[in-house]
Amino acid sequence: MNCLDLSVNIAGIRLKNPIMNASGCFDPESMCRVQGMDLKRLGAIVTKGTTLEPRSGNPQPRICEHQGGMINWIGLENPGIDEVLAAKVPFMARFGVPVILNISGFTVEEFANMADQANRIQGVDALEVNISCPNVHGGKIPFGCDPEIAAQVTAAVRAKTRMPVIVKLTPNVAEDLIGKIARAVVDTGADAISLINTIKVENVGGIAVGGWSGPPIKPVALRLINQVAKAVSVPIIGMGGISTLQDVFDFFNVGATAVAVGTANFKNPLVLMELIDQLENYCLENGLESLERVKEKIKGGK
Amino acid sequence: MEQEKILVCQAEVLSNEQKAKGIWEIKLNPDDNFDGIVMPGQFVCLAPLDSKSVMARPFSIANISIHLNNFTILYRVVGENTELMTKLQAGEKVKFWGPLGQGFLLNSQTYNEVWLVGGGIGIAPLIYFEKVVSELQGGVARVFYGGKTLEEVIPLELHTLEPLNLATDNGTAGFKGLVTDLLGSFIKAAQGEKILVVTCGPNVMMRKAAELCQQVGIDCYVVLEAVMACGLNNCKGCSIKTTSGMKSVCHDGPVFLAKEVIWDELP
Numbered sequence: 001m002n003c004l005d006l007s008v009n010i011a012g013i014r015l016k017n018p019i020m021n022a023s024g025c026f027d028p029e030s031m032c033r034v035q036g037m038d039l040k041r042l043g044a045i046v047t048k049g050t051t052l053e054p055r056s057g058n059p060q061p062r063i064c065e066h067q068g069g070m071i072n073w074i075g076l077e078n079p080g081i082d083e084v085l086a087a088k089v090p091f092m093a094r095f096g097v098p099v100i101l102n103i104s105g106f107t108v109e110e111f112a113n114m115a116d117q118a119n120r121i122q123g124v125d126a127l128e129v130n131i132s133c134p135n136v137h138g139g140k141i142p143f144g145c146d147p148e149i150a151a152q153v154t155a156a157v158r159a160k161t162r163m164p165v166i167v168k169l170t171p172n173v174a175e176d177l178i179g180k181i182a183r184a185v186v187d188t189g190a191d192a193i194s195l196i197n198t199i200k201v202e203n204v205g206g207i208a209v210g211g212w213s214g215p216p217i218k219p220v221a222l223r224l225i226n227q228v229a230k231a232v233s234v235p236i237i238g239m240g241g242i243s244t245l246q247d248v249f250d251f252f253n254v255g256a257t258a259v260a261v262g263t264a265n266f267k268n269p270l271v272l273m274e275l276i277d278q279l280e281n282y283c284l285e286n287g288l289e290s291l292e293r294v295k296e297k298i299k300g301g302k
Numbered sequence: 303m304e305q306e307k308i309l310v311c312q313a314e315v316l317s318n319e320q321k322a323k324g325i326w327e328i329k330l331n332p333d334d335n336f337d338g339i340v341m342p343g344q345f346v347c348l349a350p351l352d353s354k355s356v357m358a359r360p361f362s363i364a365n366i367s368i369h370l371n372n373f374t375i376l377y378r379v380v381g382e383n384t385e386l387m388t389k390l391q392a393g394e395k396v397k398f399w400g401p402l403g404q405g406f407l408l409n410s411q412t413y414n415e416v417w418l419v420g421g422g423i424g425i426a427p428l429i430y431f432e433k434v435v436s437e438l439q440g441g442v443a444r445v446f447y448g449g450k451t452l453e454e455v456i457p458l459e460l461h462t463l464e465p466l467n468l469a470t471d472n473g474t475a476g477f478k479g480l481v482t483d484l485l486g487s488f489i490k491a492a493q494g495e496k497i498l499v500v501t502c503g504p505n506v507m508m509r510k511a512a513e514l515c516q517q518v519g520i521d522c523y524v525v526l527e528a529v530m531a532c533g534l535n536n537c538k539g540c541s542i543k544t545t546s547g548m549k550s551v552c553h554d555g556p557v558f559l560a561k562e563v564i565w566d567e568l569p
Contacts, residue, residue, distance in 0.1 A: 025536055027534065027535045027536045029535075030534045034534065035307045035309050035311075036310055048538075056548050057538060060540075060542065060568060061569060063357070063529060063531055063537065064529065065355060065356060067354075068356065072539060074537065074539065263356050263531075266358055266531040266532040267349050267358050269308075269532065
């Protein structure tokens with residue numbers, strides 16, 4: 001048991017363990033000041049959703065609790081890709097952990113433009129392509145709701161970068177569509193898939209249209225990941241309501257290669273560290289030396 | 303200050319008492335020590351006591367003793383989590399993190415007096431302000447405190463020699479009317495003096511206080527309240543529009559220069 005190896009390979013990048021933050025739920029610059037937080041231990045660091053132009057986001061109220069979860073309507077507040085690449089990414093890159101840049105476009109061209117810019121600098125190791133944004137040239141229906149449009153975005157990004165491309169899927173699609181969307185993005189160049197983004201809700205807590213996250217959405221995430229895992233063979237980064245090691249195992253059991261933790265960071269700033277500790281301890285206690293062995297052991301429960 | 307560590311640990315409840323109708327004070331003794339000084343205006347987050355909650359609960363630091371390593375929070379019972387807080391007994395533990403946000407370090411040489419204007423539970427951070435100002439060489443603090451009724455007003459132990467200026471909506475204690483009316487009359491009488499106003503309370507009250515100050519060129523800072531998810535700038539849920547761009551209440555605030563706040567953008 002000298003060499004515990006929890007590493008996973010996502011689209012050619014090596015993560016020292018399968019646990020990372022979800023986009024938009026983790027500010028490395030303030031979290032590195034939290035006692036007990038060691039960003040070097042993360043599997044990867046994922047940036048907040050980045051857009052071509054700076055965005056102010058939405059007016060208040062932006063967040064509320066709802067039925068054991070959280071609704072948000074932030075509106076992708078971010079300083080824009082120039083500033084993110086100039087200042088945020090270099091800060092994240094100094095922890096020696098893969099940096100995944102989340103890009104959120106409103107046109108296919110914006111996605112391509114951001115992929116091109118990210119491809120030209122050091123520090124970004126992979127792209128996460130957020131196709132849950134409204135497509136301004138497509139009646140504001142999110143790119144990720146239609147296999148053809150999702151494929152157009154993926155192909156446009158693929159054409160501009162040699163970096164691994166992770167396409168992040170929205171759960172807000174028709175029942176039979178998630179597998180088709182997954183296949184469409186893999187066929188056009190996605191190296192990996194992440195899901196689920198938040199679940200769309202309307203008129204909750206003074207928020208007209210928001211995204212629901214946290215423990216209540218976990219069963220939906222598991223169902224959709226299971227379908228995607230059956231449809232494609234690329235690695236899947238699973239997310240949606242993870243807060244315990246058992247949650248992580250549940251995501252592995254439906255086919256996730258790695259996991260991301262979002263909302264759980266809010267009520268426990270050290271949850272990522274605790275999950276990594278717990279996973280390591282689980283391996284030590286059970287004499288498992290790799291993540292493959294963990295996944296074999298937990299298969300079918302227990 | 304940016305580099306100081308943010309403590310995350312358990313804290314033992316030393317006391318937890320009701321101070322007025324719907325308002326409680328809890329004193330906590332962290333298992334670890336704060337890293338450096340804690341400034342007036344800074345706050346802590348408590349992990350929610352209700353297991354179904356997913357967002358942290360932010361509270362102003364109402365008092366702190368670095369020497370004894372304990373601090374107090376003043377809280378108003380507004381929902382399930384604060385209701386559960388009232389049940390906490392001495393000896394029990396809660397999880398918290400802090401200090402959070404940018405505090406406020408003032409130079410007493412610049413001002414003759416610091417006026418602290420609190421409305422309702424907004425008095426909480428001003429209690430610590432008052433102590434710090436009164437302990438400064440030559441610092442004069444004057445406290446204005448408004449509540450709905452006498453029974454919703456908490457007793458204050460002031461360090462300043464200046465009398466408390468109390469106002470209640472129904473006149474059951476102090477001046478009958480708004481605390482900002484009281485502030486207005488003091489501002490009129492004090493033309494020419496170098497005064498700093500720090501205010502915390504409902505937005506409508508802070509806005510009024512800020513307007514009164516702006517009319518006569520008095521510097522005014524506000525301590526904003528916001529619903530937060532974590533207090534650590536992770537989600538941008540508490541961002542507000544200011545004259546100098548978007549600012550997170552949890553990270554850039556909660557203390558803001560009043561003239562930077564765009565009140566129409568706030569709830």
